[in-house]
Amino acid sequence: MNVQEKIHAQINANAVVLYMKGTPQFPQCGFSGATVQMLQACGVQDFAAVDVLADPEIRAGIKAYANWPTIPQLYVNGELVGGADIVRELYELGELQALVNPAGVQ
Numbered sequence: 001m002n003v004q005e006k007i008h009a010q011i012n013a014n015a016v017v018l019y020m021k022g023t024p025q026f027p028q029c030g031f032s033g034a035t036v037q038m039l040q041a042c043g044v045q046d047f048a049a050v051d052v053l054a055d056p057e058i059r060a061g062i063k064a065y066a067n068w069p070t071i072p073q074l075y076v077n078g079e080l081v082g083g084a085d086i087v088r089e090l091y092e093l094g095e096l097q098a099l100v101n102p103a104g105v106q
Contacts, residue, residue, distance in 0.1 A: 003061035011075045014048035016100060019062045020072040024049050031084035032072045038087055039074075042097040076100055 001009070011017050016039070022028030024036045024047075039047060052059035052071055063069055066080040074081040076099055081087060090096040 003057045004065060007058065007061055007065045010048065010050060012078050015077060016044060016047035017050065017075040018047060018072055019050045019052055019058070019075075021051070021053050023051055028053055029071075031070075035072045035074060035084050035087050038091040038096060039100065042091070042100050044100050 018024075018032075018035060018039065020027065020029075020032035020035065022032055027033035027036060036049075050058060050062075052062060059071070062071065062073055066073070068080060068083065070083045072084055072087075074083075074087050081090070081099065087096060090099065
């Protein structure tokens with residue numbers, strides 16, 4: 001399985017996937033940490049988090065996967081939501097909760 005297939009499988013196997021630097025418990029960048037906090041504030045406790053620092057192939061591959069140059073990247077129901085700036089905007093507008101709740105994530 002090549003890296004693009006691996007990423008595709010991760011995104012399709014989980015309702016919510018966050019490609020981030022570090023882990024939800026120990027984020028390694030402020031943008032990743034803020035994205036985790038916003039997900040948790042929306043009631044999302046169980047989501048797949050992929051630490052791109054632990055796998056350089058995934059780190060490079062995820063940027064090419066959706067042609068999105070930055071990390072973190074949030075996927076909901078197989079679709080790219082965006083990076084930290086877009087997630088923050090959706091959260092501030094009250095739209096992030098509506099987006100993640102239909103995903104069946106608690």
